[in-house]
Amino acid sequence: MRWGKIPMPELFVAMFREEWRMHSTVFGSLGFALFPVLVSAITFMGSAMIPYLEAVIPGGTLSLVVHLQFLLLGVMVGGFGLLGQEVMNRRFGQASLLAYSSRSLPISDRRIFATFVAKDTIYYFLLWVLPFIAGVAFGIPLSGLPLSFVGLITVTLTLSFLFGLSLVFLLSMLYAKSPVLLALVLSGVILIAAVIVWLQIAGTVYLFPPYALYRDFSPLVFLYAVLAIALPFSVSISGMTLSFSAKENRYPDRYGEIAGRLAWLPAAPLVAKDILDLWRSGAFVGQVLFSFLFPLAVIWVSLSVLSAVLPDVQILFSFAAVAGVIAATMYTWLTEFDSVGTYTFLPLGTPDLIQSKFTSFSVLQAILVLTMAVTAILSGYAREAFPAVVLAVSVSFYACSVMIYLTGLWPAVMVYNARVLLSSLLMIGPVLLVFIWLSLLDSRFACSAVLLALPAYLLVRASLRRWASWEKVFF
Amino acid sequence: MNAVIEAEGLTRYYGDLAAVDNVSLSVEAGSLFGLLGPNGSGKTTMIRMLTGQVRPSSGMATVLGVDVVKDPVLARVKVGIIPEQETPPSFLTASEYLDFVARIRKIEGAGEKARWWFEFLDFADKKDVLCKDLSRGTRQKLMFAQAFLHRPVLALIDEPLINFDPVMQKTVKEYLREYVRDGGTIFLSTHILEVAEEICSDVAILHRGQIVHSGPVAEILARKEKLSEFFLNAVGKDTYA
Numbered sequence: 001m002r003w004g005k006i007p008m009p010e011l012f013v014a015m016f017r018e019e020w021r022m023h024s025t026v027f028g029s030l031g032f033a034l035f036p037v038l039v040s041a042i043t044f045m046g047s048a049m050i051p052y053l054e055a056v057i058p059g060g061t062l063s064l065v066v067h068l069q070f071l072l073l074g075v076m077v078g079g080f081g082l083l084g085q086e087v088m089n090r091r092f093g094q095a096s097l098l099a100y101s102s103r104s105l106p107i108s109d110r111r112i113f114a115t116f117v118a119k120d121t122i123y124y125f126l127l128w129v130l131p132f133i134a135g136v137a138f139g140i141p142l143s144g145l146p147l148s149f150v151g152l153i154t155v156t157l158t159l160s161f162l163f164g165l166s167l168v169f170l171l172s173m174l175y176a177k178s179p180v181l182l183a184l185v186l187s188g189v190i191l192i193a194a195v196i197v198w199l200q201i202a203g204t205v206y207l208f209p210p211y212a213l214y215r216d217f218s219p220l221v222f223l224y225a226v227l228a229i230a231l232p233f234s235v236s237i238s239g240m241t242l243s244f245s246a247k248e249n250r251y252p253d254r255y256g257e258i259a260g261r262l263a264w265l266p267a268a269p270l271v272a273k274d275i276l277d278l279w280r281s282g283a284f285v286g287q288v289l290f291s292f293l294f295p296l297a298v299i300w301v302s303l304s305v306l307s308a309v310l311p312d313v314q315i316l317f318s319f320a321a322v323a324g325v326i327a328a329t330m331y332t333w334l335t336e337f338d339s340v341g342t343y344t345f346l347p348l349g350t351p352d353l354i355q356s357k358f359t360s361f362s363v364l365q366a367i368l369v370l371t372m373a374v375t376a377i378l379s380g381y382a383r384e385a386f387p388a389v390v391l392a393v394s395v396s397f398y399a400c401s402v403m404i405y406l407t408g409l410w411p412a413v414m415v416y417n418a419r420v421l422l423s424s425l426l427m428i429g430p431v432l433l434v435f436i437w438l439s440l441l442d443s444r445f446a447c448s449a450v451l452l453a454l455p456a457y458l459l460v461r462a463s464l465r466r467w468a469s470w471e472k473v474f475f
Numbered sequence: 476m477n478a479v480i481e482a483e484g485l486t487r488y489y490g491d492l493a494a495v496d497n498v499s500l501s502v503e504a505g506s507l508f509g510l511l512g513p514n515g516s517g518k519t520t521m522i523r524m525l526t527g528q529v530r531p532s533s534g535m536a537t538v539l540g541v542d543v544v545k546d547p548v549l550a551r552v553k554v555g556i557i558p559e560q561e562t563p564p565s566f567l568t569a570s571e572y573l574d575f576v577a578r579i580r581k582i583e584g585a586g587e588k589a590r591w592w593f594e595f596l597d598f599a600d601k602k603d604v605l606c607k608d609l610s611r612g613t614r615q616k617l618m619f620a621q622a623f624l625h626r627p628v629l630a631l632i633d634e635p636l637i638n639f640d641p642v643m644q645k646t647v648k649e650y651l652r653e654y655v656r657d658g659g660t661i662f663l664s665t666h667i668l669e670v671a672e673e674i675c676s677d678v679a680i681l682h683r684g685q686i687v688h689s690g691p692v693a694e695i696l697a698r699k700e701k702l703s704e705f706f707l708n709a710v711g712k713d714t715y716a
Binding site: 247248249250251252253254255256259268269270272273276277279280281341342344345346347348349352469 | 526557565566570604
């Protein structure tokens with residue numbers, strides 16, 4: 001046996017098993033196994049509505065939106081843990097995963113990392129993409145879609161997911177190397193795309209290869225879509241650096257100054273630590289780019305294609321509400337890059353930590369306020385900026401409070417519990433619809449979303465009691 | 476003498492496994508108490524229960540008169556803790572971390588105290604290095620400093636010497652002895668028997684979650700028996716066969 005060649009399948013299987021155990025340890029095998037079943041059930045119900053939706057939204061628009069959502073899913077899955085060396089260190093180091101321990105084995109870092117990426121891709125494909133397609137397939141008697149259509153979207157939606165994954169993987173690898181390099185490459189890609197569209201060398205649709213394949217299912221376009229995914233993947237894996245430097249990073253003391261300035265906030269010492277943690281780890285810029293702005297750009301494009309059926313101002317308010325939900329995931333930035341073990345021997349309880357993370361989350365909402373205000377102004381609705389910001393921020397605080405109530409300090413793992421997912425959908429979905437509908441009646445009504453502060457407050461208060469005695473039982 | 480730690484029927488299950496099984500013990504003020512045991516015997520779980528980091532499945536424990544099940548945070552206010560595995564936060568410098576702990580514990584004059592610890596444990600040159608870039612030994616020094624920064628009357632320390640070089644081990648052992656002479660109490664968990672024999676006044680031997688011996692070290696040594704031999708007899712030589 002040649003070391004470095006053989007162990008890949010074994011490592012893959014072991015990593016796969018590890019990921020399953022990590023999730024199933026928390027809520028039991030059944031609770032976790034029900035997660036894809038729930039995704040299927042939701043898609044099944046959604047596909048039953050296709051005939052009604054097609055009466056309002058053109059079929060082409062609907063399919064583009066669905067493909068963009070799978071692109072977004074790939075972006076969100078890929079963004080996790082791929083934001084540079086420090087984050088890799090935290091992800092692998094603290095969790096003591098095989099990806100870390102196997103580095104003491106005679107296997108190259110690149111091989112381990114390639115296995116890790118392959119595992120993540122297949123694992124989340126089985127968790128999200130496949131159940132979605134299965135739901136559509138089960139819904140055929142109700143939707144009336146041809147069986148061949150299910151075959152088509154199985155290929156194109158899978159490729160959309162992989163395209164999002166490969167893009168964010170490439171961008172985060174470039175970012176880890178140098179933010180300047182990332183900016184240069186992004187500028188270059190945007191320029192080339194603009195030239196292609198401007199000179200009409202190819203249709204805009206070819207900028208999104210999996211959707212181009214959906215529109216024109218031919219061997220040549222299939223090859224183009226596969227290449228568009230394989231290329232970023234290959235470049236990312238070959239460019240990924242996992243060699244951890246032995247350099248001692250030194251910093252002047254900033255903690256005392258920040259904690260002093262934030263003294264008026266509850267849990268200021270912990271909030272100051274969170275701020276330095278996010279900033280010095282490089283996670284802040286990476287997360288803002290890949291977990292917030294990039295997904296929002298995809299959502300904006302998705303909503304823009306609905307302009308045929310929705311007035312522009314309504315797109316702004318729908319965007320504000322969805323941006324609020326995306327911004328709520330900033331809570332996971334604070335909990336994912338932090339080990340609870342750091343605090344357990346200090347005189348702090350879980351409620352103190354939840355409170356401090358919620359305060360840090362509130363500070364981060366400045367990013368949402370800025371993003372929404374700029375979006376409203378740039379889209380020509382400066383007068384609607386205020387209600388749009390109020391709607392986005394209110395939804396964000398409410399969605400975050402739901403997340404805290406359902407998952408405590410462990411949102412990134414607990415979300416894969418079918419019960420948690422269903423509860424989140426039921427607690428957030430109807431609220432979103434109500435406030436989007438209200439803002440449709442009159443944009444000023446969007447300000448009524450501020451009423452969400454009350455349930456948000458009550459949920460956080462209830463969470464402090466609920467999670468006070470919960471014990472961390474895993475990594 | 477009065478007891479600073481009292482445990483009665485303390486039990487903790489992980490699934491079907493009783494990591495600690497019906498343990499009762501009492502630690503007197505002013506003692507340097509060693510909890511000994513082979514790997515996996517339940518020492519860390521015991522310390523975690525006594526500091527309210529893990530809830531017992533059954534039984535009760537008080538630390539400095541505080542019920543650790545009912546009020547674990549108050550118990551941790553009063554004591555100093557060095558955990559076995561946990562490390563300081565990666566992206567604070569060593570100096571910032573002690574400032575962080577001082578703010579959490581509301582310690583007056585923490586800056587001066589921190590400077591003393593940097594000098595005493597000989598790592599002042601590392602105070603502006605990020606915790607993640609510190610060597611294991613230096614991290615252990617930092618964890619040691621944070622546990623004693625507020626000068627608690629009781630410290631519970633899990634394998635405190637394991638990452639130290641012989642010179643630093645000597646310094647730390649000397650500090651622990653002096654701390655006890657000044658009226659403090661140490662509850663120390665270790666499987667390094669030489670350390671226990673050298674500095675502990677009392678020991679309890681934990682094996683498969685149960686106490687198999689408890690008493691003063693002097694009693695064992697008076698029988699002309701080394702602590703290591705006594706330990707092997709207590710846990711059964713087959714454990715190490």
